[in-house]
Amino acid sequence: MKRENLEIAVGLFVFIGIIALGYLSFKLGKVNLFSTGAYTLYAEFDKVGGIKKGSIVEIAGVPVGSVEKIEINEKYHAVVSIKIDSSIKIPEDSIASVRTKGLIGEKYIQITPGGSDQFLAKGDKIRETESSIDIEEVLSKYVFGKI
Secondary structure (H helix, E strand, C coil), rough: HHHHHHHHHHCCCCHHHHHHHHHHHHHCCCCEEEEEEEEEEEEEEECCCCCCCEEEECCCCCEEEEEEEECCCEEEECCEEEHHHHHHHECCCCCCEEEEEECCCCCCEEEEECCCCCCCCCCCCCCCCECCCCCCHHHHHHHCCCC
């Protein structure tokens, strides 16, 4: 009888461990099984150097979404699909900029809200964008005296 209780306790302990490991895998992998409600906006940039799928989208330093997909259009510009939390409303005259955390940190998209009373809806395009600054290009222009 005691051996059976021990085996049941060990089995229960292993089962709880597997459940906890699965939970941590989803949380650390930022996998969202239950949709929290989000809508997609688009932004067209000349350059998005360093932005990739899953990059953070911030307003005033607060994460409000992520980059869902990056494609190239017929004008050879990068079109970024941005997934925004449904509780956040973006004014239609907002500006999307590619920024860097620190000097050589990761790239993210910063949205600077405008003052319009009209808000962007699902599938709309952010018209004003600022592409990333290429440090190598700036340095080479400085070194060769073109600045």
